[in-house]
Amino acid sequence: MQCPYCGKEMTKGFLGVESSRVSWTFWLEHDYLMKHTFLPVTKKKMQEAGGYVIPFGNGINTAPNTFYVCRDCGKMIGDLKTEP
Ligand SMILES: [Zn+2]
Numbered sequence: 303m304q305c306p307y308c309g310k311e312m313t314k315g316f317l318g319v320e321s322s323r324v325s326w327t328f329w330l331e332h333d334y335l336m337k338h339t340f341l342p343v344t345k346k347k348m349q350e351a352g353g354y355v356i357p358f359g360n361g362i363n364t365a366p367n368t369f370y371v372c373r374d375c376g377k378m379i380g381d382l383k384t385e386p
Pocket residue numbers: 305306307308309310372373374375376377
């Protein structure tokens with residue numbers, strides 16, 4: 303995959319965390335954070351709030367979730383699909 307910012311080749315990898323207790327992160331609109339005191343605490347509530355649940359996957363005990371990184375300009379592109 304070519305980086306849409308600088309045009310160089312991106313490196314394929316997966317998004318993960320060191321702790322096995324954490325299995326997802328999220329993207330949420332800035333406006334939501336300005337209007338609410340607390341973050342949605344479940345995947346369902348996150349999706350209902352218009353956010354994206356981004357699962358982690360290491361390919362061993364969880365399905366890999368592919369992300370591409372541009373090592374030149376530091377951009378990351380990945381799949382925002384939710385867990386099945
Ligand atoms: Zn780039």
